Amino acid sequence: xxxxxxxxxxxxxxxxxxxxxxxxxxxxxxxxxxxxxxxxxxxxxxxxxxxxxxxxxxxxxxxxxxxxxxxxxxxxxxxxxxxxxxxxxxxxxxxxxxxxxxxxxxxxxxxxxxxxxxxxxxxxxxxxxxxxxxxxxxxxxxxxxxxxxxxxxxxxxxxxxxxxxxxxxxxxxxxxxxxxxxxxxxxxxxxxxxxxxxxxxxxxxxxxxxxxxxxxxxxxxxxxxxxxxxxxxxxxxxxxxxxxxxxxxxxxxxxxxxxx
Amino acid sequence: xxxxxxxxxxxxxxxxxxxxxxxxxxxxxxxxxxxxxxxxxxxxxxxxxxxxxxxxxxxxxxxxxxxxxxxxxxxxxxxxxxxxxxxxxxxxxxxxxxxxxxxxxxxxxxxxxxxxxxxxxxxxxxxxxxxxxxxxxxxxxxxxxxxxxxxxxxxxxxxxxxxxxxxxxxxxxxxxxxxxxxxxxxxxxxxxxxxxxxxxxxxxxxxxxxxxxxxxxxxxxxxxxxxxxxxxxxxxxxxxxxxxxxxxxxxxxxxxxxxxxxxxxxxxxxxxxxxxxxxxxxxxxxxxxxxxxxxxxxxxxxxxxxxxxxxxxxxxxxxxxxxxxxxxxxxxxx
Ligand SMILES: Nc1ncnc2c1ncn2[C@@H]1O[C@H](COP(=O)(O)OP(=O)(O)OP(=O)(O)O)[C@@H](O)[C@H]1O
Ligand SMILES: [Mg+2]
Numbered sequence: 128x129x130x131x132x133x134x135x136x137x138x139x140x141x142x143x144x145x146x147x148x149x150x151x152x153x154x155x156x157x158x159x160x161x162x163x164x165x166x167x168x169x170x171x172x173x174x175x176x177x178x179x180x181x182x183x184x185x186x187x188x189x190x191x192x193x194x195x196x197x198x199x200x201x202x203x204x205x206x207x208x209x210x211x212x213x214x215x216x217x218x219x220x221x222x223x224x225x226x227x228x229x230x231x232x233x234x235x236x237x238x239x240x241x242x243x244x245x246x247x248x249x250x251x252x253x254x255x256x257x258x259x260x261x262x263x264x265x266x267x268x269x270x271x272x273x274x275x276x277x278x279x280x281x282x283x284x285x286x287x288x289x290x291x292x293x294x295x296x297x298x299x300x301x302x303x304x305x306x307x308x309x310x311x312x313x314x315x316x317x318x319x320x321x322x323x324x325x326x327x328x329x330x331x332x333x334x335x336x337x338x339x340x341x342x343x344x345x346x347x348x349x350x351x352x353x354x355x356x357x358x359x360x361x362x363x364x365x366x367x368x369x370x371x372x373x374x375x376x377x378x379x380x381x382x383x384x385x386x387x
Numbered sequence: 388x389x390x391x392x393x394x395x396x397x398x399x400x401x402x403x404x405x406x407x408x409x410x411x412x413x414x415x416x417x418x419x420x421x422x423x424x425x426x427x428x429x430x431x432x433x434x435x436x437x438x439x440x441x442x443x444x445x446x447x448x449x450x451x452x453x454x455x456x457x458x459x460x461x462x463x464x465x466x467x468x469x470x471x472x473x474x475x476x477x478x479x480x481x482x483x484x485x486x487x488x489x490x491x492x493x494x495x496x497x498x499x500x501x502x503x504x505x506x507x508x509x510x511x512x513x514x515x516x517x518x519x520x521x522x523x524x525x526x527x528x529x530x531x532x533x534x535x536x537x538x539x540x541x542x543x544x545x546x547x548x549x550x551x552x553x554x555x556x557x558x559x560x561x562x563x564x565x566x567x568x569x570x571x572x573x574x575x576x577x578x579x580x581x582x583x584x585x586x587x588x589x590x591x592x593x594x595x596x597x598x599x600x601x602x603x604x605x606x607x608x609x610x611x612x613x614x615x616x617x618x619x620x621x622x623x624x625x626x627x628x629x630x631x632x633x634x635x636x637x638x639x640x641x642x643x644x645x646x647x648x649x650x651x652x653x654x655x656x657x658x659x660x661x662x663x664x665x666x667x668x669x670x671x672x673x674x675x676x677x678x679x680x681x682x683x684x685x686x687x688x689x690x691x692x693x694x695x696x697x698x699x700x701x702x703x704x705x706x707x708x709x710x711x712x713x714x715x716x717x718x719x720x721x
Contacts, residue, residue, distance in 0.1 A: 203500065208512070213486035214515050376465075380465050
């Protein structure tokens with residue numbers, strides 16, 4: 128059931144925004160990161176940079192794809208058919224978000240692989256076990272974030288203006304989370320409530336230890352990062368649950384679910 | 388010995404697929420900045436029952452409240468007040484139980500994933516409806532066969548004609564083997580042959596024992612298919628009967644049918660002003676025009692028609708029994 132939507136997210140029209148665009152974006156940022164840190168290019172610094180690029184790919188795919196999984200239904204005219212099914216909407220969307228994020232992770236690894244070959248970075252992960260754990264948990268955390276984000280797309284008013292003005296905060300939020308996740312030294316308060324920020328910290332820690340060259344790490348340890356992320360993730364799931372319930376009630380009251 | 392009377396709900400659960408009691412629904416549309424708001428009363432107290440296995444029609448002019456009724460019964464919309472039960476289940480509370488047991492076809496092109504194949508669409512909806520994969524593997528080809536899409540089932544839906552899409556809509560609505568199927572204008576926008584195919588499928592579904600609630604703007608379609616018909620106008624049911632029962636409402640009149648060449652608005656106006664003419668329905672768009680005149684005195688009107696013709700060529704004229712359309716027009720215009 129949860130994976131039911133995978134066919135549709137793998138739909139060709141998702142490929143460009145979800146895979147190719149983040150990929151190009153990531154490659155560009157990789158060059159940028161590498162060239163800007165050229166004065167002290169150690170192996171671990173490069174690995175961190177490549178890793179950062181990969182994570183950016185995952186993150187972009189998640190946020191863009193999740194939000195769009197519902198926007199797509201609205202645009203495609205299948206919103207009503209999807210809502211009419213006896214599966215709670217949150218499960219349908221969760222299935223899509225998990226799949227999107229999974230594509231994001233694959234995308235991230237491809238970028239990572241290409242980056243490693245291109246810049247001749249060794250595969251010397253500091254702690255492969257913790258790296259895998261942090262990756263999986265970050266995957267779940269990103270999915271929960273995407274799930275929460277997608278509720279915004281379920282409801283929409285008739286007017287294009289209102290719909291657009293609802294989209295803008297989403298894009299701003301996603302843009303912001305890009306920045307905070309990648310550049311933690313901005314230390315915006317918002318970064319602390321975004322679960323994947325902690326996950327990304329944990330991944331970097333497990334991969335290259337307390338590496339420099341790619342922003343200083345937060346003054347926490349691996350397990351603290353994981354704990355923060357888990358708390359945030361649980362909160363996202365709880366919030367998503369409440370939001371979806373509200374969204375479904377409102378949609379049924381207004382009778383506006385089929386509009387786009 | 389004491390006789391315990393069966394509670395009404397338990398009894399009706401066996402007999403009725405749909406029970407609607409004084410259903411009301413208002414839409415509040417807010418102006419752009421939310422200052423003023425407009426309330427539309429889409430349903431103003433609707434009551435009717437549909438028996439299990441019945442093919443029931445809901446007809447009425449644009450905006451009468453047909454789609455609103457269907458949306459409430461399919462749990463997509465909350466009623467403002469009143470009650471509705473589907474298979475004995477409350478539409479406000481037993482949402483997922485109801486959804487599992489019904490199928491929905493909305494007219495128009497929307498509701499399918501165009502970039503994938505018919506089979507993939509059906510698999511997807513089978514999953515959403517929680518159909519066991521073993522069952523859907525068997526059922527999907529059967530449904531593809533029912534709607535005559537064999538050979539094209541692995542083509543992408545975007546390559547389908549309007550009629551094929553509509554047939555796929557029907558197949559899709561049946562993936563969960565629903566007991567009750569809602570068809571909201573299923574033949575809208577189809578060519579005559581395509582519409583006839585859809586009607587064939589509806590009859591087939593009726594034979595399988597499915598309860599069907601159908602809305603349509605085509606009176607002959609409702610007449611041909613439905614066992615009983617509710618006529619809804621401005622959010623109220625104005626008549627509910629069998630097609631022949633509804634036609635009895637207009638048994639005092641007959642219809643003079645003309646086929647003309649060169650008929651104009653002024654000719655129609657002249658016909659309307661004749662004695663005993665109740666209503667004139669004319670289609671002036673094509674080269675030859677069809678004009679229907681409702682009257683209690685057909686013979687008289689028939690002779691007078693030629694007197695007012697004034698250059699309009701009358702190719703054919705005849706007196707017909709009133710149809711469902713005549714009854715319908717009388718009901719919704721009064
Ligand atoms: N989402 C909505 N917001 C505001 N008003 C609505 C909405 N949906 C329907 N209405 C209004 O409610 C009334 C009933 O609409 P409904 O769609 O039920 O009619 P219908 O009988 O299905 O008409 P049609 O034959 O055109 O499909 C109409 O006046 C319509 O304008
Ligand atoms: Mg309608």
